Structures are given as C-alpha cells and as structure tokens.
Amino acid sequence: MSAILVRPDLHHQFGARNPQFCLVVDSANKYGIGMDGQSSLYHRTSQIALHPGESLETFLATRAPREADILVVTPGTFLSSPGASVIGEDRKLSVVPCASTPVTAAQLSYFLEICESIDHDSVAARSDAILEALNLAESVRIVDARRGTSASFGSLGDYDWNVQAGVLSGGEQQIAPNGELSAVPLDIMHFDAERRLDLCGQIAMSGTVIVHRGGNESDEDEQARLYARLAAATHGDAVVLDIDHGRIVGVRPHGPEAKPAVEALEELFQADSRYQIVWEFGLGLNDGIKPVGGNCGLNEVCGGRGAQLHIGIGLTPWTKFALTFHCADSLVQVGEAVLAEPLRRSMTRRRGPACGCDEGARGVW
DSSP: OOSEEEOGGGOGGGOSOOSEEEEEEOSSOTTOEEEOOOOSSOSEEEEEEOOTTOOHHHHHHHTSOSSEEEEEEOTTOOOOOOOHHHHOTTEEEEEEOOSSSOOOHHHHHHHHHHHHHOOHHHHHHHHHHHHHHHHHOSOEEEEETTTTEEEEEOTTSSEEEEEEOSOOOTTOEEESSOOEEEEEESOTTSOOTTOOOOEEEEEEEBSOEEEEEOSOGGGHHHHHHHHHHHGGGGSSOEEEEEEETTEEEEEEEESGGGHHHHHHHHHHHHHOGGGGBEEEEEEEOBTTOOOOSSSOGGGGGBOSBSBEEEEEEOOTTTSSEEEEEEBTTOEEEETTEEEEBOOOOOOOOOOSSOOTTSGGGOOOO
C-alpha cells in the first residue's frame, strides 16, 4: 500500500469531471505517493512519473492524456506553470506546490486530506465577496490592536489580482489546496522594483513564516538558517514593518523574541534592496486549515477566521528567497465590511504549584 494515497473521487476542485484522472509524480517519488484506482466518477485513472529533467509543459505537450483531470504532486522537483495553450481546453490542472520548501511526508499527507475536504463553493463565495468589497472601496484598513499598528492599502491600483478559488473549468490551472486571493504589481511572473503596491503605514507580522527558495539545491542550508531566525516572530512577539508606498523603510521588534527576525531582515535588506519591496498583498481563504509547524509553503492558503492577511517579500528567481509572513492578529476592513479577523488566542492552562507572581508561570497568548 502507498505511503500517501490520492483518492481521485474526493478531489472536488475539478468540478464536472473529465473522463480520465491522471496523477503525476516525479521520477524519485520519495514519499511513495500512490493512487486509489477504484473510481465511480472516472472511466480511467492513471499514475505517470515525469522523466528526470522533464518540464510540466513538455509532459503536457507529449505524454499527458487528453480529456483528463490532472493532479501534480512532485515534492522536491521544481516545475514551472505551463501556458494555457499547452494545457488545452479538454484538461484541468491542479498542482500541489511542494518543492520550494522542505515539505515532509506528514505535511503533504495532511494537505492532500485538506484538498479532499475543502468546500469550494464557500471559498469561491468568500473570494467573490472580498473582491466586490475591494472593487467598491478606495482603500483597505489594516489594524493590529495588540501592537497599535495600522496601515492602508489602495486596492484599486494597477495590480494583477490572482484568484485561486472555486472549481476548475476546462483549460484552467490552480494550486492545491486552493483558497487564496492576492494582489501583486502587474505580472506575478516578472519582478519590477519600480512597480509598487499602494501600501502605507505599519504592519505587524505575527504568525506563520514561509521561506521559499529557487531551484538551486545548494541554497537549502541557508534557507533553513534564515527560516530559523525569521520564525522567532511566530513565538508570540511580532515584527513591525514601516512601509511607504510598498517599500519597507523601517523594521523593528515588538518584543524581545522577534529580535533575531528583525536582524535577519536587516541583513537581507543590506544584501539586496529588492527585499524591501512588498511584492504581495494576500488573503488566505481557507478557514478550516490550521497551519503546520516548520517551513511549509502549503501554509499560505490558511485562512484564520474567514480570511487571513499575508504579505510577500522577494520573488524567486530574482531574489534568492521569497518570504511570506502571515499577519494573524490583523483586522482587514473596508468601510464596515470585515475581510479578515484576528485569530482568537487561547490561554495556556497549567495545573501546578506556581502562582501568578512567578514569572515562570506566565501564560503564552
């Protein structure tokens, strides 16, 4: 039996099903990903391994079945997004992005289960409602009451809005699990430091951190060290950014545990000024997903309470790393409409002899 099992009938992101389902893995298949071949929705199912060095575009153009729903799961193998003409109107493409961060077998299994349980109608409705509110507003307000920060985002700028929500139609591609809405200045595949998000004020980064690397495996150790320093901001304290029209002009810790993260960011800014550009304003839409521990890129679609803000800094391959910071304690609001709410934090409860005047007994919020 496969260590990780894909069940085609439960992948509802494909909507109205094609006659065939195809699971694509890489040649190593290091986690033993397999497929339940029994299906009541597909006439035929198949599992195909990419050849070493084969691009997804080449695979689609030469070997992929037609009239197929295609799920791609290739941990450790970088793939580029293919053009729509290569996909073709008779295919749908769903890709689990699991190469730019060190995704473990347990993490991958968890997120594949999430893929099976997503309410795509609900996520699509949430995305549509947020886009409608943004379209009617001149600006978005972002407030972290715990840290006393606030910022504004002009949502009607010249942006490329990337929507990863709802079911797929013929010829379309999405990440899996889907559930993200994000704005970047112009084309998400091209870095232009002169293009900026209309983002001004202070933003507190207090939540999951993701450090993506490019395709150079020699960067893995540096990626791990950078993540360890930046992840200090997830332990209760926050990193506060001062932002002027999409450019980071200051960074400071809100509490001592965030100091290593601030120092790491300052070093990045010094080494490459492109890291000072806030490249992405994103909202994770899956309120049913809890982020997993460690540096896992699949955490990006986690939605907190309805939706959750995250911002992106850097863009591979133009910068060595691309950083995603969740802002779990931020309220995102358009007028009276709330787009994202802060996470509710639970008290840490202990039974023991310590009292509240003992510093070692303080709770973690």
